[in-house]
Amino acid sequence: MQDPLSLTFAALADPTRRAMLAQLSKGEANVSDLAKPFLKEMSLPAVTKHLKVLEKAGLITKSKEAQWRPCKLNGDGLKDVADWMEQYRVFWEESLDRLDAYLKTVTVKEKPKGKKHGRKK
Template sequence: MTDHLSMTFSALADPTRRALLSELMNGEANVSELAKPFLNEMSLPAIAKHLKVLEKAGLIKKTKTAQWRSCQINAAPLKEATNWIDQYREFWEESFDRLDEYIKTIQSKKKSKGLKNGRRKT
């Protein structure tokens, strides 16, 4: 798909690309600097491709000076992504509520039955 959110999530769905973003948290870096930690595992063109994916998703910006391409994070798409996910916040908070309630339930049952370490049907 070509919609923005799909491109963002798709770009994030690869550990190498997430690691590249992570490197860029320390500030700008050019392609070969970024590639250095990965050259045991894969080639420079492989990294360049990953950077292109990140760039197309708008997650990094490249600026050209001489023969170097300096990359930097552009986090706007991440904001979009997190906003999308945030619709579901109540669902994971709710499940903690339920867990909390469940814990209270078994605790009160233990108390009322004087149970020390018996397992109960959930």
């Protein structure tokens, strides 16, 4: 069994699933609406498989209302990813701050150039 973070990154690795998440970030949508942009490239069962991956990773929730299957973005599903990435953001921010401080100590100020002595024409 994979850990939740691995499931989330595996789900996010596919551009189709990321596009579905982007669509859901604008609001709830049913499976048919989510499938429309992809039906030229893939079948409805393939779209459904992508949605199952997103649901298993906790990135979306699906409910059942009569014949409709509305899907919603689950922001909590991205929290583990955001927390994991935060430690690296802090690392790089601190590293770049140290580099900036170092570069300020070694930067030699350019001396203004003197006037050239020559004849005017």
